[in-house]
Amino acid sequence: MTETQRTLWIRHPLACSDDAAAGGVVVQGQRIIEAVPAGHRPDAHVDEVFDASAHVLLPGLVNTHHHFYQTLTRAYSPALDKPLFPWLTSLYDVWANLDEAQLALASELAMVELLMSGCTTVADHHYVFSGALTHAIDIQVETARRLGVRATLTRGSMSLGRDDGGLPPQSVVQDETTILDDSQRLIDRYHEPGDGAMIHLALAPCSPFSVNRELMEATARLAETNGVRLHTHLAETEDETDFCRRQFGMRPLDYLDACGWLSDRTWLAHGIHFDDDEIARLGRAGTGIAHCPSSNMVLGSGLCRTLELEAAGAPVGLAVDGSASNDHSNLAEEMRQALLLGRLRYSPETLSHQTVIRWATQGSARCLGRTDIGGLAPGQQADLALFRLDEARFSGAENPLAALLLCGAHRADRVMVAGHWRVTDGMPRGIDLEALMARHDAAARRLRHAL
Numbered sequence: 001m002t003e004t005q006r007t008l009w010i011r012h013p014l015a016c017s018d019d020a021a022a023g024g025v026v027v028q029g030q031r032i033i034e035a036v037p038a039g040h041r042p043d044a045h046v047d048e049v050f051d052a053s054a055h056v057l058l059p060g061l062v063n064t065h066h067h068f069y070q071t072l073t074r075a076y077s078p079a080l081d082k083p084l085f086p087w088l089t090s091l092y093d094v095w096a097n098l099d100e101a102q103l104a105l106a107s108e109l110a111m112v113e114l115l116m117s118g119c120t121t122v123a124d125h126h127y128v129f130s131g132a133l134t135h136a137i138d139i140q141v142e143t144a145r146r147l148g149v150r151a152t153l154t155r156g157s158m159s160l161g162r163d164d165g166g167l168p169p170q171s172v173v174q175d176e177t178t179i180l181d182d183s184q185r186l187i188d189r190y191h192e193p194g195d196g197a198m199i200h201l202a203l204a205p206c207s208p209f210s211v212n213r214e215l216m217e218a219t220a221r222l223a224e225t226n227g228v229r230l231h232t233h234l235a236e237t238e239d240e241t242d243f244c245r246r247q248f249g250m251r252p253l254d255y256l257d258a259c260g261w262l263s264d265r266t267w268l269a270h271g272i273h274f275d276d277d278e279i280a281r282l283g284r285a286g287t288g289i290a291h292c293p294s295s296n297m298v299l300g301s302g303l304c305r306t307l308e309l310e311a312a313g314a315p316v317g318l319a320v321d322g323s324a325s326n327d328h329s330n331l332a333e334e335m336r337q338a339l340l341l342g343r344l345r346y347s348p349e350t351l352s353h354q355t356v357i358r359w360a361t362q363g364s365a366r367c368l369g370r371t372d373i374g375g376l377a378p379g380q381q382a383d384l385a386l387f388r389l390d391e392a393r394f395s396g397a398e399n400p401l402a403a404l405l406l407c408g409a410h411r412a413d414r415v416m417v418a419g420h421w422r423v424t425d426g427m428p429r430g431i432d433l434e435a436l437m438a439r440h441d442a443a444a445r446r447l448r449h450a451l
């Protein structure tokens with residue numbers, strides 16, 4: 001028997017988000033091969049046991065939207081206390097100076113931070129391609145592989161600069177041919193089709209106010225030809241609705257539909273300002289929504305209608321969004337924010353902690369077009385997050401699963417990706433976290449001072 005065929009039973013967790021796995025799961029290679037009912041032993045032969053009696057067991061959390069590079073502009077004074085459009089215009093000129101070394105550090109820090117919060121699959125939306133940064137996605141793929149994190153990396157784009165009525169400066173805008181050729185190159189080189197993929201490529205024009213219609217349409221065709229997913233920001237603010245009416249003569253969702261994007265190939269960041277008819281259309285199409293509660297609160301963007309979207313048939317996932325509008329990359333904390341923000345719109349009886357955990361796992365997996373992650377059933381990838389409740393904030397808690405959200409879990413004790421422990425004792429394995437933070441902080445200073 002080879003090492004990869006050995007079986008590991010994560011035995012009798014303190015609590016589990018899936019009742020069918022209340023007795024734990026058995027992992028072999030990169031998969032879960034058995035979910036064990038409460039009080040039972042596995043049917044499978046067990047080579048090793050991990051005693052999880054002090055841990056709450058969840059499927060690895062799945063983050064559906066981020067901008068790793070923005071970890072370099074957290075809590076940046078000129079961007080504080082602003083809504084989306086002025087916030088963006090105060091940051092674009094800083095981001096335009098981003099170089100490859102800075103992006104590598106930003107991506108590593110963000111992925112490590114996500115991992116430590118229990119996240120096993122990360123999605124990033126990178127759309128800043130200045131002259132010094134033509135290989136951004138290549139850098140991110142290399143970093144994700146080195147860390148052993150599962151990733152959906154999106155080739156973002158901006159083609160509508162200030163000269164043409166868009167929001168970003170001309171220096172970070174690329175022409176359509178350059179964008180599409182690079183998109184095809186990246187898909188050919190890195191996209192892994194099929195079960196168990198560690199790297200997915202997706203295509204992601206930044207937003208209606210930073211790309212032109214021709215690029216939106218061509219990107220949809222390219223994604224369909226290659227069988228990859230489509231992603232963009234949509235319906236984040238009322239300003240965006242006004243922009244779409246002025247620029248295109250229609251609301252954001254009508255524009256998305258007109259560009260050939262309203263399908264189950266697409267997941268959208270934010271999805272706040274939809275009316276009832278638009279929610280029904282999104283549900284019929286199966287278009288996913290990456291709900292970003294912290295970012296929506298920081299920028300005062302609004303409240304996503306999550307339960308209506310789900311009821312209509314649209315997958316709802318969770319996301320931390322970029323670190324200049326959150327400003328952390330902690331998906332466990334984001335679950336708490338989603339629960340609390342949701343309670344402002346929905347009654348406590350209709351929005352539970354179980355619903356939010358489902359968004360952060362199965363719902364997010366659906367947004368990324370994956371059926372092999374987000375759960376604990378046999379056949380799923382062995383992506384696991386285990387939390388201990390041994391901090392003062394949890395002391396006295398009766399319901400361990402609810403305590404994760406209500407008491408504010410923010411750090412997983414153990415995280416497994418594809419059968420490999422990537423976090424143990426709350427720390428990323430093989431990473432000198434202090435040294436990484438020192439290099440990252442120095443890179444952030446360099447970027448700010450480049451302006």
Ligand SMILES: [Zn+2]
Binds near residue numbers: 066067125233321322
């Ligand atoms: Zn975003």
